[in-house]
Amino acid sequence: SEIELEFVPIEHMYRILDEHLPNIIDKDEADLRTMLKKNWEDLLTESEHRQEELSLKQVQYRKELVKTVNAFKKDVQKFRVEYERSGPMVKGIPPREAVERLKRFREEYDVRGRKQVIYYVGEDLFGVPHQQYPSLDQTKQELAYLGQLYDLYVAVLETIKEWRDYLWFEVPEHMDTMQKTIDSFAGRCKKMPKQLRDWPAYNELKKEIEDFQEVLPLLMELGKPSIMPRHWQQVMEITGQELPIESENFKLQSLIDASLNEFTDEISDICESADKQLIIESKLKEISTQWDGMYFDFAGWKQRDYPCILVGAKVGETQEMLEETMMNLNTMNAQRHSMPFKEELTTLLTTLSDTGDTIERWFK
Incomplete structure (x- = not known):
């Protein structure tokens, strides 16, 4: 071996020393010289012994790997059957239930995906041919495919739910962020693969986004300084909804629930009048101040x-x-x-x- 070849010049050096300078090395070095060859031979013997042990264990581990992989293949088949029977792709289930199923099967796939990687490494280690799991790969692709729709669906619902809890006086400072976010959602929805646009979740998602896009300009108008209690009273009369405008707990939830987008023209007219009334009020104050002095x-x-x-x-x-x-x-x-x-x-x-x-x- 390469290591034994390194011993040759060392032994040659010591022979020269023995011939010309027989007493040059001390006792400790002489002992090390004597043990060098023996230690190497002992190491080789131990290595051969361990190799025999590993060879015996390798056969056992290889059998266990094959057995485990075969069991895993059966588990993958059962998983696929269960996925097709009660997974998120089952037609006709409500979107919110599909979200829960997607979450569940993603978690179950992740467990099997990790096992697949581990068994792949084991097959490399023991020289076993790699097994293929087409149904597991198909499930992975379908989960990722559905995730495009349902991840956006969940993001939109959770974001709008968060916005609904804003107190009304906080809303104006969030308007720009809300506009950018809902426009981003709309862009992602528009780019959704054509095959996913037939799903109920897509239609519900699209409606949620469009409804909020319609109501957001009205919220911006109603958040202007020109809007007075008399204008809120007009909004309540038009929508038929009682709005707690004087309450500290007046939230955006109340306005969204009032379905403002069904009265877009009427509310826009109220807000336009409010802007013009603010101008009139300012001019009146200016005239009064002018003549008072x-x-x-x-x-x-x-x-x-x-x-x-x-x-x-x-x-x-x-x-x-x-x-x-x-x-x-x-x-x-x-x-x-x-x-x-x-x-x-x-x-x-x-x-x-x-x-x-x-x-x-x-x-x-």
Whole structure:
């Protein structure tokens, strides 16, 4: 062997030392020299003994492997029969039941898949021909195939369930994430293999996604600052649902359950009116603030040393502003979105009109 060949130069070196320098090595080294050959021969003897033992055991282990593999082949056949009888591919079962079956058979397949790998390694070790398990491979492919549908199905249902538990005041900050997520779900659903589109789970999945895609824009509109309690009241009247808008526990669940997407046009109109009403309200506040700070300039007259008459230029400017403001108020008053502010508009118009008449009489 290669190791025995390495002994040759060592023994040759010691022979040279014995011939020319017989006492150069000490006792310990001499003992090691003596034991070197014997230790190697003992090791070879032990190796041969172990090899014989392993050969005997190998026959036994090989028989056990063949026996175990044969039992595994029968188990795989039973597993396939059970899979075809009560697995997730059985026609007509509800999607949620199919999800549970898929989970169960995935777990059972994983156990057998690990055994298949172990037995493959054992067959390599003992030189046994590799066994094939076409039914197990087929089951693996079908489980992966169905997983495309049911994994998405579960992800969509669980995600929307999580969203339903959001408190309403939290929803606006999650809108962008919700939009991106539901669009991603829609993209995956659209790419689903054609053969899976006939499954009930696909139709339910598609409807869940589409319904949420339809309701999400309405939720975005209802989350605007322009939406007031009066607008929520209109939403409740249209949907026929009582919404706990004043409650701290008002959740997105309530709005989804109200089937807002069945009243898309009506709710969109309410939200559009709310935006325009917010503009009207802002303009009214601006006008009120403007005229609250308006004042007249007075000047002295003849020999009087105190302000007692109106300054004409300032009065003319004020009258022009009054006319312009009243024209704007009349325009707002004519809009159908101004109904919540009718009383305020009428009062302000009357006040400004009376003010204009008074100024005109003064100025004359």
